Amino acid sequence: MKNENYVVQSSEVYDAIVIGSGITGGWAAKEFTERGFKTLMIERGRLVEHRKDYITEAKPPWDYENRTKVAFDLVDDHYKIQRQCYAFHDGTKHFFGNDKDYSYTTEPGTDFSWIRANQLGGKSLLWHRQSYRMSQFDFAANRSDGLGIDWPIRYEDLAPWYEYVERFVGISGSYENLPQLPDSLFQPPFEMTLPERDFARTMARLEPDKPVIISRCAHLTQPNKIQVDLGRMRCIARNECQKGCSLGAYFSTQSATLPAAAKTGNLYIAANSVVESLIYDEKTNRVMGVRVIDNETLEQREYFGKLTFLCASTLGSTQIMLNSKSRRFPTGIANSSGVLGHYLMDHNYNAVVTAEIEGYDNEYYSGRRPASLYVPNFHYEPSRYHASFKRGYALAGNANRSDWQTMGTSDGFGVEFKNKVRNPGGWVMRLQGQGEMLPNRENQVSLSATQKDKWGIPKLHINCKWSDNESAMVDSALETAGTMMSKAGFYNIRKTILGQPPGLAIHEVGTARMGRDPKDSVLNAYNQCHDVPNLFVTDGSSFCSSGVVNPSLTFMALTVRAVDYAVKEVKARRL
C-alpha cells in the first residue's frame, strides 16, 4: 500500500465504505475495488502489515521471556476473556483485543466469551481456517422443522459464489460427495496418520453414516497462479499460524484479499477509526457515511460513501446498527422489524472424548498438521434427527502420539523419566462435538443503558445461554464418539463436558438476520437492509441458523454475492 492510500481526514464521497477488515471486510474491499469502485475500508484498530508486523513469527519458545506463557497479572488485568481462546499465548496476544478496552456486560445468570481481534485483518489473522460449505439441508433446516424463519436463499444460490471464493482462497480437502457436506474446489488434502486411516476404514464398515474424513482448511497445498502471483506459498505445516505467516500459506486479509485490492489502486484504508454510528439521511432514506472516534486521540470525524457494507463481525456490526438511532429508527438503523440484536447463535464445542489406541509403536508423523479429522453431521435432516434434540453436530479431532506436553506430570524420575519425555508416548484419539445452536429470540444483544466504553459508545449487553437442546446434543456427541471409539477397539475412553459458555467457538452468528419478510428480518436475500437500500451487512450477523459447519467460508460467499448484486444495482441506477 502506498502511504497516500492511508486516510485520516477526508471529505471524499467514496463509492463504497467497508466497515471492518477481517474475512468479510477484506472480501468486500477486494470485490469492490476490482470492479472499479473507489473504496474506503474502515478499521477500528491499528495497521498490521503482512510479514513486517508478524513480530513473533518463527520465534522459538526459549526466546520468550516466559516461554510463550503470559504473565498472570497481565492476564488478570487485561485478558481474562481472551485467554480462554485456544490460540492465546505470548506469541499471539498482540492480535487479541484488550478486555479492559473492549468490555461488555452480560445478563446475570448468563455468560458469553466475546473474542476480539481488532486490528487490520481482524480475526482473519487468528482464525482456525477450517472451511466448509453449508449444505442444502442447512439452508432448508428452519423451514423443515419450523425452528426459525426460512433462509431466503438456498444452496444453489450460493454454490457458484462458494466456488468463486474457493478458487482464490485455496482450500485443502478431499472429494467425498456427501449430501450433507458439499465438496469445495480442493487443493490436495493433508494426510491422515495411520491410526486415523484405520479408524476411517473401520468406521466406513461399522458406522457407514458417519464417514471419517480429513478436515477442509484454508491452507495452500498446491498454490494456483492467482495465489502465487499474490506472493503466497505452500503450507509447510508449522501450525503456528496465529503468529502470522509470511508465506501467506493460510488465507487472511493480509495474505490475500488486501494485496489484491491494493493492486487496483482503488483501496483506501482508515485505521484506528472506531465507528460510533452510521450517518443516516431520513429524506433520502440512505446511509450517507459513518461517524468515527479516533482509536487513540478520541477525536471524532466522519467519512462519506454512496454504499456502506457492514463487515465488522456479527456483534460488532450489530452494535454499530443498534447505536445508529434516528427518528425513523429509534431502536437502531434498519430495525423496523424489531429483530435486530436477537437470535444470537454460536456452536457448542463442549463434548470431548479421548481414548487410547493400542499398537502402532513404530509409527509416527512429521510436521504439525493444521487440519484434523472430521465426521460430518449425520442428523442433517428431520428424518435423521435424534429423539432427544433437533438438528445435529459434527465431530472433529485427531489421533496422535502423546508427548511431553501431555506426559509432563506423569510419574517417574531420573533417566527413565527423561527418556519417557524424550520419546513419543502412546497413541491417543480425541474427538470433539461441534453442535448447532438453535435460533432463540431470547438470545439477544442490546446496548447498555448505563455503561459506555472508552470511546463513549454504549457497551454491548449480551444475554445468551445454551438451551436444553444444545445440552442434549452434547450428551449425544459424547455417546456417539465413545461408541465409535469403542467399536474401533480403543480403550480407556474418557468423556468430558467442558462447560464453556457460548462465544468460545468464535462462530457467533445471527442478530441481523436475513429473511423474505421485512417484518421478521433485517436483511433481504442479498444481505441488503430491507429498510435502507444502500446498507448491506454481510458478516455472520446475517445468518438465520447456525448450521453445523465452521461459518467463515459462508461469510465469504455471502459477501461476494452481495457485492456483485450491489454493483449491478448501482450500474442499473437502482441504488
Place this chain on the structure above:
Amino acid sequence: MINRRHLLELLISVSGAGTAAILLGGCSHNTNKKLVDTSWLLTSDQLETLRHICMQTIPATHTPGAAEVNWHQFIDQQLKVVFSEIDQQKSMMLLDKIRSVSNLYGPAVFERLSPDKQLALLRDLEASKDPFAHRDLEAFKILKGLIVFGYCTSEEGATQELNYVAMPDGFKGSVPLSQVKSAYSSKAYY
C-alpha cells in the same frame, strides 16, 4: 526439513531479503535470554531444594541436566510471573515440607541427602505416601510440570534432547519412529 535455500529464494522474491532473513532465522532470534542469577520468589533454601529435585527428575545424560541450565531458576521466575499467588504458596509450602521431612529419610536436609534417599522421598511424594498427602502431590504436579516444560522449551532441551523442527516441509502422516529418533510435538505452542 524444507530446503531452506529454495525457500529463502522464494521469500526474497516476494518479500525482500530482510523479511526472509527474519523468517528463516527460525531459531535465530537468538536473544536467548539467560536468566538472571537472582531469586524471584523462592528463598535460597527453597531454590536449592528445587535444584536437586530438577536434577533427580531430569538428570544430565548425554544432554545437559538441570544443574547445567538452571531450570530451577526458570521455575522460580515462572512461579512468580505466570502463576497465581495460591499456586505460588502451594509450591513454596511443598518445598518447605520436603525440607522439613527430609530427616525422616536421612540425617540431613533434602539437598544433602544421598541421591537414593532423595529419590525415595520423591517417590513417596509422588505416591502420596506418608509423610505426604494428596494435596502435596497436587502441588508437586505444578513443579514437575514446570520442570518438564522448562526443559522441553529450553534451547538445549528442544534441540539436543528433542527434535525441534522450526520449518517442517509439510506434514507427512506416516513416518517410522525409528527414523525420527526423538519427538518434539505434534502441536504448536498453545
